[in-house]
Amino acid sequence: MSGLYFLVAPRLAAPWRAAPTRNPDTLAHSLPPTPVLQDPRGRPLHDLRISVTDRCNFRCTYCMPKEVFGRDFQFLEREALLSFGEIHRLVRLFHDQGVQKVRITGGEPLVRRKLERLIEMLAYMDDLDLTLTTNGSLLRQKARELRDAGLKRVTVSLDALDDATFRAMNDVDFPVEKVLEGINEASAVGLAPVKVNMVVKRGVNEHQVLPMARYFKGSGHILRFIEFMDVGLTNGWRMEHVVPSAELAAVINAEFPIEPADPNYLGEVAERWRYLDGSGEVGFISSVTQAFCSTCTRARLSAEGKLYTCLFATQGTDFRSLLRSEAPDEEVSALIRGVWGQRQDRYSELRSSGAVNLPKIEMSYIGG
Numbered sequence: 001m002s003g004l005y006f007l008v009a010p011r012l013a014a015p016w017r018a019a020p021t022r023n024p025d026t027l028a029h030s031l032p033p034t035p036v037l038q039d040p041r042g043r044p045l046h047d048l049r050i051s052v053t054d055r056c057n058f059r060c061t062y063c064m065p066k067e068v069f070g071r072d073f074q075f076l077e078r079e080a081l082l083s084f085g086e087i088h089r090l091v092r093l094f095h096d097q098g099v100q101k102v103r104i105t106g107g108e109p110l111v112r113r114k115l116e117r118l119i120e121m122l123a124y125m126d127d128l129d130l131t132l133t134t135n136g137s138l139l140r141q142k143a144r145e146l147r148d149a150g151l152k153r154v155t156v157s158l159d160a161l162d163d164a165t166f167r168a169m170n171d172v173d174f175p176v177e178k179v180l181e182g183i184n185e186a187s188a189v190g191l192a193p194v195k196v197n198m199v200v201k202r203g204v205n206e207h208q209v210l211p212m213a214r215y216f217k218g219s220g221h222i223l224r225f226i227e228f229m230d231v232g233l234t235n236g237w238r239m240e241h242v243v244p245s246a247e248l249a250a251v252i253n254a255e256f257p258i259e260p261a262d263p264n265y266l267g268e269v270a271e272r273w274r275y276l277d278g279s280g281e282v283g284f285i286s287s288v289t290q291a292f293c294s295t296c297t298r299a300r301l302s303a304e305g306k307l308y309t310c311l312f313a314t315q316g317t318d319f320r321s322l323l324r325s326e327a328p329d330e331e332v333s334a335l336i337r338g339v340w341g342q343r344q345d346r347y348s349e350l351r352s353s354g355a356v357n358l359p360k361i362e363m364s365y366i367g368g
């Protein structure tokens, strides 16, 4: 396959570089008219990703390798987790500060008991875009109750169609068929379009790129390829494991011609490309090769209530203590404004310039 990359990559190089650029000035000017909380780089606080648990029933080798997250690993105790009431209160206050999109994540969010209760509590904010990222293992059983609770859409992570490759990557021998059933059920109950995220790791699942594209093309689901990232300290990341999006796009273009599509909104993480034959689109999340810090509008809340303003942040701000000290809403809101008002993060840009080597936290702790 690498020969093919070599042959087709130059053909796509120009359109790829000409793909929609992410301009922070345009972003700032396109904001809603309400007073918007911005960081010193002009980036509004638009998205909140909430990890509801640090536990997971998978041990994906690039995220929670078994050697580290084994039987003895100390996960958070139940009382350390934010309760649904605490999460609900924070979401209300973040929403007041301009957050328009909330993504529930983890660990594996569907292993948190009665998650549909939380969805129900959040769904009443009907101008809030509420979604969830899952490994799909429990989705077939849970899709309907999540939809009934008010969830609108779901993103499912799936790294291969080939069963042996998938089982090796999730490292708990989980069959691909069950995830596909979960995707179908989600779509059938109306959690659509389903977005499917595939992390591509060189030498591990790059041979699955075309089978995945072929399978999801024309299905109504949107496949997105994610560059393997250097999150955390346990996944043994090396640059040579990254398959650049440009290379993936070239491979797909050679088989199924694609053209760039406009972003749905400014600050969108995935670059959209549509199939020329009208059979849908694919996305590329190029966190390593095309840093998008300049339009990054996302904050992340860990399962124990620490707020991180970057996926690669080394320290979070403790909101749980404040909530449990019965601080009034104004005090919590002031902390949100204070944290965002000082935010300078741009890790991926610095990585691109070779200027960083920081201790980092794990993706399963902070959520994707």
Ligand code: SAM
Binding pocket: 056, 062, 063, 105, 106, 107, 108, 109, 133, 134, 135, 136, 155, 156, 157, 197, 198, 199, 226, 227, 228, 229, 230, 231, 235, 363, 364, 367, 368
């Ligand atoms: N367990 C859920 C799941 O897998 O969808 C939600 C949490 S998971 C941490 C969120 C996303 O992060 C998944 O799509 C996963 O593939 C992605 N992810 C985890 N580690 C990654 C890494 N090192 N590089 C790129 N993406 C990663």
Ligand code: SF4
Binding pocket: 056, 057, 058, 059, 060, 063, 064, 106, 107, 108, 135, 157, 364
């Ligand atoms: Fe679990 Fe998701 Fe991490 Fe895989 S990527 S180990 S499913 S949290």
Ligand code: SF4
Binding pocket: 291, 292, 293, 294, 296, 297, 309, 310, 311, 312, 345, 346, 347, 348, 349
């Ligand atoms: Fe956002 Fe940090 Fe990722 Fe840059 S490195 S895009 S600031 S999360």
